[in-house]
Amino acid sequence: MIDSDARNELLAKTGRSYPRVGLLIDGEWIYDRPACFQVINPSDESELGPVPEAAPEDYDRVLASAERGFDVWRKAPPLERAAVLQRTAALVRERVEEIATTITLEQGKPLYEARGEVLRAATFLDWDSAQLQRAYGRIVPSPAPLRQLVLREPIGPVAAFTPWNVPISAPSRKLSGSLAAGCSVILKPAEETPAAACLFAQCFMDAGLPKGVLNIIFGPPTEVSRRLILSPVIKMVTLTGSIGVGKALTRLAAEGMKPVLMELGGNAAVLIDSDVTPAKVAELATEAKFRLAGQYCTAPSRFLVHRSVYRDFVDEFAARARAHRVGDGFAEGVQMGPLVNAKRLAAMQSMVEDAIKRGAKVDAGGERIGNSGYFFAPTVLSDVPIDADAMLLEQFGPIAACTPIDDMDQGLEIANSLNLGLSNFVFTNSGVEADRLSSALRSGSVAINLFSSPAAEAPFGGYRESGIGREGGEESLDSYMVSKTVLQQMVRI
Numbered sequence: 001m002i003d004s005d006a007r008n009e010l011l012a013k014t015g016r017s018y019p020r021v022g023l024l025i026d027g028e029w030i031y032d033r034p035a036c037f038q039v040i041n042p043s044d045e046s047e048l049g050p051v052p053e054a055a056p057e058d059y060d061r062v063l064a065s066a067e068r069g070f071d072v073w074r075k076a077p078p079l080e081r082a083a084v085l086q087r088t089a090a091l092v093r094e095r096v097e098e099i100a101t102t103i104t105l106e107q108g109k110p111l112y113e114a115r116g117e118v119l120r121a122a123t124f125l126d127w128d129s130a131q132l133q134r135a136y137g138r139i140v141p142s143p144a145p146l147r148q149l150v151l152r153e154p155i156g157p158v159a160a161f162t163p164w165n166v167p168i169s170a171p172s173r174k175l176s177g178s179l180a181a182g183c184s185v186i187l188k189p190a191e192e193t194p195a196a197a198c199l200f201a202q203c204f205m206d207a208g209l210p211k212g213v214l215n216i217i218f219g220p221p222t223e224v225s226r227r228l229i230l231s232p233v234i235k236m237v238t239l240t241g242s243i244g245v246g247k248a249l250t251r252l253a254a255e256g257m258k259p260v261l262m263e264l265g266g267n268a269a270v271l272i273d274s275d276v277t278p279a280k281v282a283e284l285a286t287e288a289k290f291r292l293a294g295q296y297c298t299a300p301s302r303f304l305v306h307r308s309v310y311r312d313f314v315d316e317f318a319a320r321a322r323a324h325r326v327g328d329g330f331a332e333g334v335q336m337g338p339l340v341n342a343k344r345l346a347a348m349q350s351m352v353e354d355a356i357k358r359g360a361k362v363d364a365g366g367e368r369i370g371n372s373g374y375f376f377a378p379t380v381l382s383d384v385p386i387d388a389d390a391m392l393l394e395q396f397g398p399i400a401a402c403t404p405i406d407d408m409d410q411g412l413e414i415a416n417s418l419n420l421g422l423s424n425f426v427f428t429n430s431g432v433e434a435d436r437l438s439s440a441l442r443s444g445s446v447a448i449n450l451f452s453s454p455a456a457e458a459p460f461g462g463y464r465e466s467g468i469g470r471e472g473g474e475e476s477l478d479s480y481m482v483s484k485t486v487l488q489q490m491v492r493i
Contacts, residue, residue: 018048018105021194023058023218024201026065027211030058036219037191042108042338042374043328051191054219062186062215063233066157069184069212074154076182076210078133085129085180087207089122092200099199103167104329106193108337108374109292111329121172121200127456128476132180135477145490152481154182155259156235159228161249163241164340165295165396167193168200170240170263173460173471175204175214181480183236186215188224192340221245229253236480239263240297242394243420243465250468261469261479263461265394266297266422269415271408271437272313273428274306281427282316285400288451290324290336290378294398295344298423298445298453301395303402304411310404314382317400318363321378326369338374339397348376348397351390355401360384365398386414394420408433416442421463425451444470 021039022029036053040046054062073081092099100114107114140148158178162170171187178185189197197216204214217224229237229252237253238261239246246264253260272281288300305313329337339345345368352366365379379399384390390401405411408428415424421443428434428449438446444462445454454460459473469479 019102019195019199021049021051021198021218022216023052023054023062024198024214024216025058025062026068026215027205029198033058037194039106039192039194040341041105042340044373048106049195051194051218054217054224058217059227059231062217063157063228063231065212065215066184066186067233069210069215070154070157070182072210073179073184073213074182078135081180081182082129082132084204084207084209085125085132085176088203088209089125089129091203091207092118092122092125095199095203099168099196102199103193103196104337106195107164107167107340109329110334110337113292113337114329117166117169121168123456124169124172124176124472127472128176128180131474131476132182134474135181135481140485147488147490149486149488151484151486153484155480155482157184157186157233158236158238158480159186159188159225159234161188161225161237161239161241161245162190162197164190164192165292165297166240167196171197171200173263174238174240174261175200177471177476178236178238178480179204179209179213181477183480184213184215186217186228186234188217188221188228191218191221194218225249225252229258230255232256234258236260238469238479246467259479261471262467263297263469263471264422264465264467265396265420266443266462266466267301267392267394267418267420268298268423268425268443269302269304269411269441270300270425271405271411271415271427271441272303272305272309273408273426273430273433274308275429276309276427278305278309278313279316282313282320284451285317286320286324286378289400290321290398293336293339293376295340295396297394297396299395300425300451301399301401302391302415303400304405304414305402306408306411307404307406310402314363314380314402317402318380318382321364321380321400324378326375326377328373336378336398339376341374344397345374345376348379348395348399351388351393351395351397351399352379352381354389355381355384358385358388360388360390360401386417392418408437412437412440416440419464420466422461422466423447423453 035050365377
């Protein structure tokens, strides 16, 4: 563990401190507003700084700014837009230490994880800077003398809402896709992790993005979403967040028949076959489950393990979980940081208690660590009934719920039993089973014999209540563009 004095000394030596958080409207940072939130360092519960609340007139200004920005940016040639995104990606990489340090301060993840997130964010900009140059229209064959042209155009100003768990990666997916398409954006980052998003936005500004094309606003979430989404200026809404918030924003968007792109929650199943080496899978599972303290939407959560290797897997998994080093993200050798706030601590404790009440066993962890900071022990639960909260609800924390299965068909049935479908994982040495299960699992992505999620060049999104639309891949611009058909009769009149 590293105490706050040691952390402050470390930050002072590197010349880093917590950045100011502001509203960004029409290219200007605004700081002189009353605070709506105090950012808390989850490692020691100290206050980092205030988040300014938009005044009523700021909403009018930010919407007008986005409207003007769209009129400018939509006319920018594709190569010009691509160059801005490429310069932004370069600046993000140059500033990796500053941004990563800020992420660790306000979100808690180990510094090496924060660096990885920043560098991953740059890859989305790389991809979309090239993809925007492939946003082709087409000529549709038709009976002469009629010509049918299909044009692809930016949809208009976008309202984007992003979460606290990946405060750079999630905004990057949305900003790179929408800006590449030619849209302007009003970004509402999470109050828990606002400074990282502000540093990210500054990279765009320093790369030459015209003022008004990217704006940032903060305030009470319900007020911000209502004021933005119900405005006629906003033409499209995108969120990475919980299912409940996604449904609420979708209902608001429906008032104006506005399309949405929703990347929502999951509860990923891990199907482990009888022919694997359980210790090897447990090693991989430990790193994946407790990355970001399990606070990410594609985290492996429900471990459905063939009975023949079940006990060996659980024992190895639990031993590794007990050895996993938890602490402040700036401390040397730390593998897992804190949860983001006290609410997540309470949610973890409730899930563990519910599982125990239903007959599950605690093989590792199961409790808070210390009494300062939001640390929860890496937890492995065994013999968890499928009606336990840890199986039914998105965990979003360092809990691995394990249960034995008789065969892969039983595992498949359990995996598909929820009305969710973001990510799933399969471990098997059978090519036939790998192919069968990857086809039968109802989720937006399936990883075979590894824990990973789609990179920039592949589409990412969920089925059913896990979301609408896709980010990344050749689909990355689709949600931010509309197709217009132009009919032209090739005769003199």
